[in-house]
Amino acid sequence: MSLTSVDPASSEKRSDEPLLRVENLTKYFPIRSGILLQREVARVHAVEDVSFSIHPGETVGLVGESGCGKSTTARLVTRLLDPTSGKITFEGRDITKTSQRELRPVRRDMQIIFQDPYASLNPRQTIGQIVGAPFRIHKTEGDTKKKVQDLMERTGLNPEHYNRYPHEFSGGQRQRIGVARALALRPKLIVCDEPVSALDVSIQAQILNLLEDLQDEFNLTYLFISHDLGVVRHVSDRIAVMYLGRVVEVAGADELYENPKHPYTAALLSAVPKEHSDTSISERIVLQGDVPSPVDPPSGCSFHPRCPKARAVMGKSVQLTSEQAEGGQVSLEEAAARTAARDGDDRSVDLSQEVPENCRKEIPPLGEVQKEHFTACWYPLEEGEKLQQAAKA
Amino acid sequence: MAEPLLEVRDLKVHFPTDDGVVKAVDGTSFRLEPGETLGVVGESGSGKSVTFLTVMGLIDRKSARVEGEVIFDGRNLLALPEDEMRHVRGNKIGMVFQDPMTSLHPYYRVGSQIAEAIRTHRDVNKSDAQKQAIEMLRRVGMPRPEDRAKAYPHEFSGGMRQRAMIAMGLALNPSLLIADEPTTALDVTVQAQILDLIRRLQQEFNVGVVLITHDLGVVADVSKKVMVMYGGKAVEMGTRDEIFRQPLHPYTWGLLESIPTVDKRVERLVPIKGAPPSLINRPNGCSFHPRCPHRFEPCDQDIPELKDRGGGHPDACHLSIEDKRRLWDEREQQRARAAS
Numbered sequence: 001m002s003l004t005s006v007d008p009a010s011s012e013k014r015s016d017e018p019l020l021r022v023e024n025l026t027k028y029f030p031i032r033s034g035i036l037l038q039r040e041v042a043r044v045h046a047v048e049d050v051s052f053s054i055h056p057g058e059t060v061g062l063v064g065e066s067g068c069g070k071s072t073t074a075r076l077v078t079r080l081l082d083p084t085s086g087k088i089t090f091e092g093r094d095i096t097k098t099s100q101r102e103l104r105p106v107r108r109d110m111q112i113i114f115q116d117p118y119a120s121l122n123p124r125q126t127i128g129q130i131v132g133a134p135f136r137i138h139k140t141e142g143d144t145k146k147k148v149q150d151l152m153e154r155t156g157l158n159p160e161h162y163n164r165y166p167h168e169f170s171g172g173q174r175q176r177i178g179v180a181r182a183l184a185l186r187p188k189l190i191v192c193d194e195p196v197s198a199l200d201v202s203i204q205a206q207i208l209n210l211l212e213d214l215q216d217e218f219n220l221t222y223l224f225i226s227h228d229l230g231v232v233r234h235v236s237d238r239i240a241v242m243y244l245g246r247v248v249e250v251a252g253a254d255e256l257y258e259n260p261k262h263p264y265t266a267a268l269l270s271a272v273p274k275e276h277s278d279t280s281i282s283e284r285i286v287l288q289g290d291v292p293s294p295v296d297p298p299s300g301c302s303f304h305p306r307c308p309k310a311r312a313v314m315g316k317s318v319q320l321t322s323e324q325a326e327g328g329q330v331s332l333e334e335a336a337a338r339t340a341a342r343d344g345d346d347r348s349v350d351l352s353q354e355v356p357e358n359c360r361k362e363i364p365p366l367g368e369v370q371k372e373h374f375t376a377c378w379y380p381l382e383e384g385e386k387l388q389q390a391a392k393a
Numbered sequence: 394m395a396e397p398l399l400e401v402r403d404l405k406v407h408f409p410t411d412d413g414v415v416k417a418v419d420g421t422s423f424r425l426e427p428g429e430t431l432g433v434v435g436e437s438g439s440g441k442s443v444t445f446l447t448v449m450g451l452i453d454r455k456s457a458r459v460e461g462e463v464i465f466d467g468r469n470l471l472a473l474p475e476d477e478m479r480h481v482r483g484n485k486i487g488m489v490f491q492d493p494m495t496s497l498h499p500y501y502r503v504g505s506q507i508a509e510a511i512r513t514h515r516d517v518n519k520s521d522a523q524k525q526a527i528e529m530l531r532r533v534g535m536p537r538p539e540d541r542a543k544a545y546p547h548e549f550s551g552g553m554r555q556r557a558m559i560a561m562g563l564a565l566n567p568s569l570l571i572a573d574e575p576t577t578a579l580d581v582t583v584q585a586q587i588l589d590l591i592r593r594l595q596q597e598f599n600v601g602v603v604l605i606t607h608d609l610g611v612v613a614d615v616s617k618k619v620m621v622m623y624g625g626k627a628v629e630m631g632t633r634d635e636i637f638r639q640p641l642h643p644y645t646w647g648l649l650e651s652i653p654t655v656d657k658r659v660e661r662l663v664p665i666k667g668a669p670p671s672l673i674n675r676p677n678g679c680s681f682h683p684r685c686p687h688r689f690e691p692c693d694q695d696i697p698e699l700k701d702r703g704g705g706h707p708d709a710c711h712l713s714i715e716d717k718r719r720l721w722d723e724r725e726q727q728r729a730r731a732a733s
Contacts, residue, residue: 065580133413172667201607205651205664212661227580234653234662257655271585272608272655286589287582290550 017092018053019189019221020077025050025086027072031295045294046072048245051366056188059215059222061236061253063229063268067291069245070225074193077223078112079103083095091188107136111182112367115194117174121166127152127177128162134184135288147184154217155180156210172203176210183214191223208235229272233257241265244302247366251373259383261375263309301378304359311354313379396467397424398569398601399448400573403695404461406440406447413673419625420461422699426616427568428597428604432616432633434609434648438669440607440625445571447471449486465569474479487562487600491574493554497546504530504542507561514565529560532597533590537652545565552583556590563594569601578612588614609648613637621645624670624680631706641708641717644681660731679711687712687720 028043047069054060062070075081077088079095088096095106114120121130131148141145150157155176166174175195182190192211196204208231214220226232232239232253239256241249242265249262260266267285287306292298298305358364358378366376401543406418424731425431435441446452448463450470462472466485470478480588482488490496498506507526512515517525523542530538534557546554555575562570576584592615595602604615612619619636621629621644629642640646647665667684670676682692691697691711699706703714710717721728 065582087731171667200669201609202436202647202651202665203668205662206666207654208653208662209664228653229581229655230653233655269655271581273584273588273608273614274654274656284585284589287584290552290583300413373498382703 002243016055018089018233019056019058019091020223021053022073022077023051023087023089025073025076025088026084027069027076027081028084040294042295045075045245045297047083048246048297050247051207051245052240052250054189054221054223056221057219058238059224059236061239062223062225062242063227063232063239064242065268065291067229067244067294068242069294070227070242070314071193073242074112074191076224077355078110078191080105082110100129104138108134108185108318109188111185111187111189112191112193113175113178113182113195115197117171117198118166118180120178122173123166126163126165127157127169130166131180131184134181136310138185140185148180151180154214155183156206163386170203171199172206175199175203175207179207179210179214183218186218187220189221189223191225193225194227195224197226204231211235229257229269241268244291244297246302246376248303248377249373249375250366251375255373256371259370259373261369261373262303262377263307263379263381264303265305265375266381267308281392284348300360300362301376304355307355307359309377309379309381310356310359313356314354395426398427398429399603400424400447400462400464400467401444402462402464404444404463405459406443406452407458407460408533409458410446410673415672416625416675418447418673419675421622421625421627422461423446423627423630425601425603425619427601427672428595428599429618430604430616432612432619433603433605433622434607434612434619435622436607436669438624438672439622441622442573444622445573445605449482449488449571450475451482453623455496480514480669483510484565485567487565487567487570489555489558489562489570489572489575491577493551493558493578494546496553496558498634499546502545503549503557507542507564510561511564525564526560529564530557533557533560533563533594534586535560544588550583551579552586555579555587556582559587559590559594562672563598563658566598567600569603570595571603571605574607575604577606577608584611591615601731609637609652624675625672626680626709628681628710629706630699631708635706639705639718640721641684641702641704641706641714642681642710643687643712643720646721647684650724650728657732659728663728667725679709687716 014078025047026049027047029046031042031044032038033041052060062073065072072081076083083096087094089104090110095103106143128145128148131151132144135144135147149162152159157173157176157180169177196207199207215222224232224235236253239251239253240247240334241262243264249256249260249265257269260269267287270285285308289306292305304310315371356378364376364378366374368374369380402422404418404421408415408417421440421444433441443452447459448470452459459471470481477653495687504523504526507529508519508522509526511522527538527542530542535541535553535556549557576587579587588611591602604612606612617633619631619633620627621636621642623644628635629640629645636645640649647651650663651665653662665684670680678695679694681695684687697709699707701711704717
């Protein structure tokens with residue numbers, strides 16, 4: 001299965017070449033054991049068969065919970081990690097296997113902003129040195145100091161602080177330094193990996209606005225990675241939702257939030273605590289258990305052990321909790337065992353009666369269910385369909 | 394009026410350092426009724442955690458100057474000797490912290506840790522304590538609690554660890570549970586599970602809950618009553634509806650406007666200008682005034698008290714109630730325009 005047949009980005013409306021195209025990108029991290037031989041005993045399936053493309057000037061958001069592979073994807077497309085398989089095309093050029101030396105000119109056009117502004121700046125270098133480093137590495141002409149100060153000014157920093165060290169700045173200012181450094185060589189694509197997650201809410205908005213202004217000014221393209229669904233909606237034109245290393249849904253930002261097709265997306269959105277939430281609490285879909293281990297992902301659709309929709313299709317109750325068990329519906333042991341089985345830590349319990357066979361056995365392809373709306377689900381949600389709410393005690 | 398569960402009066406916690414005195418908490422007062430849920434919101438450095446660490450007696454009194462009163466169960470906790478405080482902590486006041494991995498001991502089985510907490514305060518034998526621990530794990534929705542009680546913390550996922558922490562916090566049936574950022578380290582779907590659990594247990598145990606968080610959404614989700622903190626002080630306090638629908642303090646306005654929501658997309662976020670104040674050289678007057686777009690004469694002179702200024706709930710801002718209503722309406726209209 002792949003996206004090559006139906007690429008979500010290759011609609012007729014956008015005839016221009018994508019700036020970045022990722023096809024069937026896969027990354028496994030080996031788990032080794034033993035002292036001498038270091039045999040590979042298992043693999044972490046960090047990113048599996050991910051395809052998407054980003055067009056010039058566009059912001060594509062990548063959301064998902066921790067461990068879903070979004071940061072690994074960021075590191076793969078910037079070639080900070082080597083993919084196990086798949087293809088990365090940047091400006092029409094295949095950079096999947098390019099050597100680090102040959103990559104250098106590409107890196108001018110492709111920059112990354114990291115989450116932790118404390119860890120991503122060298123504490124022994126001044127701001128001038130940090131922001132000026134790209135100029136030195138790429139041996140650009142002209143007055144570096146002036147260029148750096150110009151960048152500092154554009155990113156809302158005081159150019160007089162040229163000789164200060166990172167510890168003299170607040171978190172928000174440090175993130176501005178990270179933005180200035182990424183911007184130095186006028187890149188085309190900036191990968192933002194959780195750029196505001198470490199910041200206080202009042203500072204978050206400042207950085208988000210800065211990123212938007214810079215996008216307009218320099219016609220930047222962003223791959224924006226975040227676990228914060230509100231932030232992603234705010235910045236993105238299109239959004240890809242990841243679960244256990246795979247992209248499960250791709251759509252325009254408003255479309256995705258208003259009309260999610262994948263049960264996981266719907267559950268994720270409903271889980272976000274909201275203001276005035278008396279009504280939304282009752283509509284909340286509380287998923288059971290945790291995300292399964294990427295070392296041994298479930299067969300078929302990797303969401304099937306937790307999927308409320310798959311159970312609804314079979315006419316089964318969405319959850320069997322200990323409270324329900326106390327109500328006499330099932331035995332306490334059975335409820336616990338089923339929850340454990342869904343968590344992925346007890347494979348002996350047979351869940352086959354709860355979930356349709358194709359969910360368990362076949363990986364659903366990422367297919368177009370509506371114009372420019374793609375989802376990888378055998379039973380995508382209808383428009384306005386409410387998932388059966390988990391029964392409350 | 395009935396006796397409040399917890400009453401804090403003019404609490405000040407100052408840490409003398411080489412650079413000057415860090416005024417982490419600088420005059421906070423509030424009360425909490427039995428069985429009530431109070432959400433405490435604020436950014437880092439607003440004093441929200443230090444306030445409640447002080448309530449629990451977990452601030453090292455050698456390195457901090459603590460003033461004011463913390464009345465719990467009719468006694469001033471700040472005046473209690475450490476051995477009596479230890480009896481209150483864990484027994485009468487349960488605690489849940491942000492990072493369950495660092496608050497559980499990695500070398501001991503989870504069940505034994507909960508049993509130990511029970512045995513510290515109750516005269517029960519080991520096997521009864523273990524049974525109670527398992528029962529608590531069951532009540533917090535732990536699957537197969539008998540097996541899980543024998544597991545070590547590293548064998549648990551983040552959500553499971555937080556459930557174990559909550560089980561420990563509630564094991565002795567305290568009348569107050571203080572949860573400091575209990576879901577911050579968790580993913581949203583797991584966060585939803587934990588918030589559900591806290592809401593359910595709050596009713597089941599009829600326990601007063603203080604939920605400390607930086608996330609307004611989490612507060613709205615769980616608490617009926619909300620306290621907004623800024624620069625070591627409570628700046629506004631009211632019911633959830635009052636804080637979210639008729640907020641009176643410009644800092645609360647700023648918080649509500651600067652957060653992108655999943656419900657709708659605004660054209661542009663309205664950030665709060667500047668950065669949070671230094672806790673050493675606090676601005677004169679209202680500590681929010683350097684960032685406040687509505688400041689006027691008294692703001693950099695007089696410290697506004699937290700009191701009901703005719704707005705229906707207490708706030709600490711010098712603006713007149715008419716101005717506040719007008720300004721908030723204007724900002725709401727602007728937001729509505731921006732969203733359309």
